[in-house]
Amino acid sequence: MTDTIEQKCLLKGVKLTDQRRLIAKVMSEASDHPDVDELYKRVSKIDPKISIATVYRTVKLFEESGILTKHEFKGGKARYEELNEGHHDHLIDVKSGEIIEFVDEEIEELQKKVAEKHGYTLVDHKLELYGVKKNLNK
Amino acid sequence: MTDTIEQKCLLKGVKLTDQRRLIAKVMSEASDHPDVDELYKRVSKIDPKISIATVYRTVKLFEESGILTKHEFKGGKARYEELNEGHHDHLIDVKSGEIIEFVDEEIEELQKKVAEKHGYTLVDHKLELYGVKKNLNK
DNA sequence: AAAATTAATGATATTGATTATCGATTTTTT
């Protein structure tokens, strides 16, 4: 594990309130990719007074500060996860919805090359793989 | 060029009405990736009586029939294009919004490999590159 | 070919996620 979101906020000068700190903590502890409703549920368990508006505001703030990243997977609502130094992409099980993270340096390199070939500098990319589990027993 | 959308409908047994035929024609002639509002504008010029509801219904029908494909690029509304045999991905100019199509067989292969490595069969994928134009005169 | 049935359309209401507003509360600055 790396820096906690709270520490990142300190570092980046993002002011923390009790509500933000709680959202930060819950997101730091999450190992999945919760959407806002799910996140709201989790923080509500600890602070039942928190407003869904604050959750929306805070993930947006954190995203704009480069602390969280937002995913818009096929057809669903926006999901969030902590942004750490190691970039990764996602393989999504179309049956179960399970999300597997992966990195493929070769693909990353080729993406840059494609952009260059067209006269562009790559500034961002989105790679999502959708798959079905293979039958392992023969 | 390949088959027209109207012909594809015939082939796939998708019933055509005047409105659907018009939407099919406009989409077949499009070389870009219009969203529903833009498409509605284009067909309205020819048939001012057409309803936006019909446009929404028809792109959905065509998509479910494998005739159109829907793109959900970052932050915007859904965009559509005709689905032809040759698959391609997109490089988006973040300044101008211009969309460049590309195919990279190497990336395509590697994606399959990544899925396999995790015990999955790749059934779909989304690859979007976001770039800024390079300064060519240097 | 007329009647009955089914499908598609246009207009509009509804939904669902997200953003905006606004008065109240908390925090920071004078």
Add this chain to the structure above:
DNA sequence: AAAAAATCGATAATCAATATCATTAATTTT
């Protein structure tokens, strides 16, 4: 401590997309 600024909770507004429903068009049955 008063004034100003920031954040909050509650809720209204927005926006894309879907659902509803009465009307019109197409298809099937008599």
